[in-house]
Amino acid sequence: MRSLYSKQSKGLIGVDISSTSVKLLELSVKNGRYWVENYALVPLPEGSVVEKNILNPEAVGDAIEKALGISNIRIDSAALAIPTSMVITKIIEMDADMSSDEREVQIRMDAEQYIPFPLDEVSLDFEVLPD
Secondary structure: OOOOOOOOOOOEEEEEEOOOEEEEEEEEEEOOEEEEEEEEEEEOOOOOEEOOEEOOHHHHHHHHHHHHHHHOOOOOOEEEOOOHHHOOOOOOOOOOOOOHHHHHHHHHHHHHHHOOOOHHHOOOOOOOOOO
16 A cells, blocks of 8 residues: 655646546646646536536546546646545554554454445555554
């Protein structure tokens, strides 16, 4: 799993999926200021996204792919906004001597008791908190 809080050196893609379109924005930092490098807006077919729920994932995926092609974005790190209602967070105490791979295995083994969805339908990530 890739850490959510790793430092981005080349820039970042912002992705916004609304009920009417997919918007992409590539930002970079130069001299301590943010710069828009590329952007794209691709309309979605009606009914693809309704009340923040993606009902037609193929159409949304196609729109994202088209937006990436239009914008000529050169980086592969993206930031996505996810509604709080779709996120489950849990602090789990673990042995401090565990490696990152061992933590990931343990989290996957324990996830079923915390997540009320099939694990093949969710994305798992973790961050080690300071003492």
